[in-house]
Amino acid sequence: MREFKTHTLEVPGAVLHYEVREAAEPSGRPVLLLIGSPMGAAGFVALAERLPERTIVTYDPRGVGESRKTGEPGEESTPEQHADDLHRLIAEAGGGPVDVFASSGGAVNALVLVARHPEQVRTLVAHEPPAAQVLPDREQALAAIQGISRTYRQDGLGPAMAQFITIVGLKGDIPADFADRPAPDPAMFGLPAEDDGSRDDALLGQNLISCTHHEHDFDALRAASTRIVIGVGAESAGEMAHRGGVAVAGRLGVEPVTFPSNHGGFLDDTFGMPGDPDGFAARLREVLEG
Template sequence: MTANPATSSTAHTLRIPGATLHYEVRGDGPLVVLVGAPMDATSFEPLADQLGTDHTVLTTDPRGINRSTLDDPEQDSTPQLRADDLSRLLAHLDAGPAAVLGSSGGAVSALALAQAHPEQVHTVVAHEPPLDDLLEDSEQLHAQTDDIIATYLAGDVTGAWAAFMEQAGIALPADAIEDMFGGERDPQQVTDERFWFAHELRATTRWRPDLSALRAASTRIVVGIGEESAGQLCDRTARALAAELDLEPEMFPGGHIGFVEQTEPFAARLRAVLHGG
């Protein structure tokens, strides 16, 4: 158990076919699940601590990332598999229906969960899901993604990240990319990064939601966008999803990782959204 000023968390593992999932539970109250891909439970700790004062908060490392290990490390991570993992976690905890905040690839996981298991989820807040397939230039984006993956797997890490940031519409100078992704790095970070490029990025960005199923589901769908994400790729994909579902996007503080950049106001906005505000 890890203590902090706001809440305390307990860490657990769940054995499922082909994998062992790491998950953490903190707080007390209505259940909220915070999920990323490739972001792990650690990325959501500050937000989980904020929400844990009046919610039960479930966080997890997605399959193949950090402490959630695969029997076959070369197995691809698809939104469908990650949704099934979340479903198994909720069933194991005998909890739900839950509210789920998914960010980036985790938003795709959350949408896949609502699509496959709507009875387990009463609300999905899909924060900037990278659903490239919903855009008119999807073929070009898919080709760019294939090139980015090939660049990374060929050993050009900073080149792959530079191309990824350019595609995402996130402006970073070359020296900043070199500082972030060149030189000595944490081995686990490198392992997770390789898994994301090799086994997760393509399947996540090419997943196309069943829009009819999402419209018909009992689950309330909220599409979230960062106030500082205007013009970025995930701003475009989130707006495309909202338009397909005839929804008005909800704006959140910060950018693509606003829950890290501006945790307290992000938590306040999420609470308001979950309460229908």
């Protein structure tokens, strides 16, 4: 496995954990950040292993993994906070400009970073941002996500996560009555039905609403010096995050770029939902080389 060094960075409201993997040989290429949300550094090990020519930085977003919040642990995190964390992390890593591959909620946060600090990012590859605000069926999508949040507050992790898994795998428009439907049985997904009383889950408690409901500054993004590439999965067409990527690309006036496999196409089998990390890394290398 590729060696890395761990570091910490104090930011307003949190102490961030991040990891640096040096390139096998000096190449003159920019540092590459691999980021997600709520996925932390562990989710990008397989991809980092397949890009040995790059110095790679990964991190745990605030409230995830080893990045602890210094305020209330379960309070909501916002894309603006995450973007400021990334801004400070890039400054700590030399100031940039860097290249960024950002997945899912990380893509939302990276788009905010570029809107605010385009000088720090040379190329952003934003893969399947779940940007519900720009979907054609935005009202149904936003209501459905609010329904998941409501289930989480009322009934806990298992029922809410069962709803979440159902909606992210749904192909096509979100049904208008999705939020009113009974939650699926958590046992169908191997989830606990019992409520343990906690409400600080990184996805459901801290990032779900703020991420999906964020309204992007498309004027700033279109004016940015950063080259912005929107990625979508070859196998995820019709799913909400894929449709979010297509919609964001449309607002930016660019064509989305297809990557192998699904929403998590860069994953190996470590987490039980493998994609195609070899093919994904090859495609990402092509895109970054431009």
